[in-house]
Amino acid sequence: MSPSDPSTTLSDHSPISRRPTWLLLPPLAWLGAFFFVPLLLVLAISFATRGTYGGVEWTFSFANYVTMLDPLYLKIYLRSLALAVATTALCLLLGFPLAYYIARAPARWQGIWLLLVIIPFWTNFLVRTYAWMFILRTEGLMNTLLMGMGLIEHPIEILYSDTAVLIGLVYGYLPFMVLPLYAAVERLDRSVVEAAWDLYAPAWAVFRRVIWPLTKPGVIAGCILVFIPSLGAFITPDLLGGARTMMVGNLIQHEYLVARDWPFGSAISFVLMGLVLLGMLVYLKVERARQGDETVSWAGGDRQ
């Protein structure tokens, strides 16, 4: 084909529309060297055995994967799962109204509100978690205030419990829910919401039939962003849950740093990662089958 032929100049042969594949090389190299190779190492170590004084002995065995099924550990997995699900649900419950309010505020205020949402990131997470210990402990801020107002007679023993961990996790991951939800609501055409209202839908039906399905991509993104780090959290349960509330993240940390059983820690890490990945794939598959391909591809962002 000749370059003067107008039907071909605008096709993928033109230099402008050619995909700049080379742009991918630096990130791929980085991820390969510092993510994928270590991941393979973890996989390899998970099939090794612990040396007598810690360390890794390269004798192939499935023993670590069998040990994992011990009821003692299963309880930890279930508690982690329950806490991660509860954290995600609470974040969604708190985050949706907040994100909706911000996205519908005057443009000038949206920036201020969003700034307030992400301001906690400016302080170290560990420091913020210590602050929560200060708030929640028996003689802490919360109990002092509540007793001072005469609302309670005896301090609430809340620190070092699942509730304290849940509070800490919701606090820590709420912004990850709010930001994608904000983006989803911001994209939502106001007149579509008004149209539902005009077409006899009461407030709840407007939400369920129009706002919810149209912001679902943001809900899914927010839930994934909150659920996964909550499931693997270890600082929050360590500081706010104490020794009684161990989550799978603490278990892994414990195996690596205290028990010095790297192979077992690696096995747990790998199974955790695999299960999360599997869960997401199953979810996407189910969702796609339920809604039909058109809606999912629409939700992917090809809106006009």
Place this chain on the structure above:
Amino acid sequence: MADYSVEIQDVVKYHSATLAVDHLSLEVRPGEFFSLLGPSGSGKTSTLRLLAGFERPDHGDIRIEGRSMRDVPPNLRPANLVFQTYALFPHLTVFDNIAFGLEMRRLSRAEIDPRVSAALDMMKLRGKRDRLPAQLSGGEQQRVALARALVNRPAGLLLDEPLGALDQQLRQDMQVELKAIQEQVGITFICVTHHQEEALTMSDRVAVMNHGRALQVGTPQEIYEAPASAFVANFIGVSNGLTGRIVTITGARCTVSLPDLPTGPTILARRPAGAVEGSRVTVLLRPERLHLSQDVHLNGFENALPARVSKAIYNGNEMQYLLRLSDSVSWKARVPNSGGDRKRFLPGEVIFVRWNADEGVVLTE
């Protein structure tokens, strides 16, 4: 049955400190195609949103079928809005979009399906029932938006710039079609537009709005032939004006002297109601009603004024001329190109603008 389908009674609406609707009162008769015509910011869209219930009046009341709409939210009002951007539900098929209102009113499937099917047929959308809005053309989306509102058989259908998003050709076709649909369903239509031709073509009555008030309410013919003010006249395309003073009155005619023009000529005009000799008047003329000629003679016309062509613009089916009658008076003239060998004028040429007295709109001051 109430005398009026929709009544707006002394409604005032502020948007923060801005007065959007200023003591507006209008009555719309059952089955009428009523248009609110005005420039942007004239309060016409605010009025529509007040009717739909998205906003509450700060003063006054709105009645639909005689019932006060004070404290009635949009979902309980017997009026439906067709949005300028259509606002179709992007995640629902054409069928489900149209069925939405009926489902919300908890009608049974046995009632919903035939009504939606009938609406699809009426809007020529039968083959598109399972498409998503994004898969439709602009004109099709517009028909879905209409069907989605009409299927509910509201007491009033509110239309916000219904043809604004369509291209020129489709726009003209839809003007006719929309009017035909309205006559077929017999529902009261209240239409907001800034497009004078659209309003005049489709409406039974038009309210010309500016600064939140209705300046004139009347049939398209009344508005077109007898605009009540310079603003209305201007807005419906009567853009050429001259101010003068009535010298003599003879029956239904008068002679107007024009001190603004260098030769101080007089012209013949219709006598406005209540005018006496000596009244100051403004004579307004439509650009398409002027005849241009190099001939100094009247040749059957009643008025002729000299002018210099300052610009000649070829616009496909017509020529647009900018004419200077004096240093301070500029007119526009539009001459169809259909004549083939019709004489065209060049910038700089001095010609004569001719018209008959009845073409002029005369306003007293």
